[in-house]
Amino acid sequence: MLDIKWIRENAEKLDEALTARGSKLGSAEAIRLDEARRAHLTSLQDWQGQRNEASKEIGKAKASGDAARADEVMARVADLKTRIQDGERQERELDAQLRDVLASMPNVPFADVPVGADEAGNVEVRRVGEKPAFDFKPREHFELGEALGMMDFDRAARMSGSRFTVLRGGLARLERALGQFMVDVHTQEFGYEEVSPPLLVRDEALFGTSQLPKFAEDLFQTTDGRWLIPTAEVSLTNLVREEILDEAQLPLRFTALTPSFRSEAGSAGRDTRGMLRQHQFYKAELVSVTTPETAVAEHERMTAAAESVLTKLGLHFRTVVLCTGDMGFSAHKTYDIEVWLPGQDTFREISSCSVCGDFQARRMNARYRPAGEKQAPRFVHTLNGSGTAVGRALIAVMENYQTADGAIAIPEALRPYMGGIDVIAKG
Structure with a gap:
């Protein structure tokens, strides 16, 4: 399996290698999925940070006797929890899609391998x-x-x-x-x-x-x-x-x-x-x-x-x-x-x-x-x-x-x- 980091940095080289191997695959789909996955991870980490901060607010609101504020923040935490659960599911799906694409790609030939169709x-x-x-x-x-x-x-x-x-x-x-x-x-x-x-x-x-x-x-x-x-x-x-x-x-x-x-x-x-x-x-x-x-x-x-x-x-x-x-x-x-x-x-x-x-x-x-x-x-x-x-x-x-x-x-x-x-x- 190829390294996605290497693919990002060597997309043109990979496409040339796959063409030489007679493969119809290319780097584009793997890079698209990787970018989507990384963007999604950023959002997921942001939601997790918001949940952690909100959880601290609940304690402060309860300690100050502000029940209305505590209820409001608890509702936001519940919404974030659902969003995070859905996001983790989506993360697993993106991981699986990227893994499937990488698993379907053949290895890259060495430079001294002769180019030929058969x-x-x-x-x-x-x-x-x-x-x-x-x-x-x-x-x-x-x-x-x-x-x-x-x-x-x-x-x-x-x-x-x-x-x-x-x-x-x-x-x-x-x-x-x-x-x-x-x-x-x-x-x-x-x-x-x-x-x-x-x-x-x-x-x-x-x-x-x-x-x-x-x-x-x-x-x-x-x-x-x-x-x-x-x-x-x-x-x-x-x-x-x-x-x-x-x-x-x-x-x-x-x-x-x-x-x-x-x-x-x-x-x-x-x-x-x-x-x-x-x-x-x-x-x-x-x-x-x-x-x-x-x-x-x-x-x-x-x-x-x-x-x-x-x-x-x-x-x-x-x-x-x-x-x-x-x-x-x-x-x-x-x-x-x-x-x-x-x-x-x-x-x-x-x-x-x-x-x-x-x-x-x-x-x-x-x-x-x-x-x-x-x-x-x-x-x-x-x-x-x-x-x-x-x-x-x-x-x-x-x-x-x-x-x-x-x-x-x-x-x-x-x-x-x-x-x-x-x-x-x-x-």
Whole structure:
């Protein structure tokens, strides 16, 4: 959520940023509501002052025996009391209206984010590794998985509908191995703390990380009002909600391997074959909580952690910086990591790493005390990233390590997690 004081002082800058993001919102409504709210508060404070003074007059009138004067002032106090009660109600309404407007505004992109309308405006930063060479036409992951008898979409559909998959045997173990491998990399080499968080959260948690109210249709809600997490970013970032940390505690770095649940609203007809776009999938999530001064460096560090997973797996990938029209709602800046899929003959996103500034912290009221300062606590800065999406990593390993006879060779880095198995083949 943006700071209304910043909006007042930077209205033109905000309008330019929102236009670059393709948003139809602007600063005018927020400023109008803020001015109305501040003017109303001035009136309310004036009425409260008048009531306090009148209350003193009542005592003086009674003490002097002037009953008529006391009755007159008491009637004025009663009128002021009603006016104040109505005014406090109106204050709450104005607060809610302003909060709703602020909650609907996306974050402001950093100055170095490329301007563009959609993914065509994204800019490649680097490529790592080489495309694998095959002396046969590489197959897509679902062709390989079904031929192995270890990837079943029909049985999944009969019990759950579309966009679900049953993995069996070697592929089920490979999926588990990938998740464990990722968490080990992040905890042992990059210092992230492993967390096992709730998968069900309340409205406040999703508001804090900006999924609510704007993206409610992308979520699954239970009958008791809680929500299934679309990413462990929600649970991990909310670990610091409504807290005041000491600067010495920062940065905090969390990782979690959890299922994620997404309705995939608006994706009808996209990636209907295979596992690329599922309602339920595993992901190794990364979340950092930092000071404002260290957030940008932390963004590069987090992206490097996600990239290291793919490098260790021997996968070819590229990293792109998203343009203003393609980046997420709460991000100042986002790097997407796209892995090469030989079966599709293209790159596909496997990780997205974003720096959000204090945008989420304001929604969560997450703050810290700067060391050696007596000033009021400041908002922390938050970052999140996929380190990486396990299902898409499984797809990438299958397609990049496939053999002519339809088997899947196991990357060296995963063999300790596979009990020494070096190939998955049809039994």
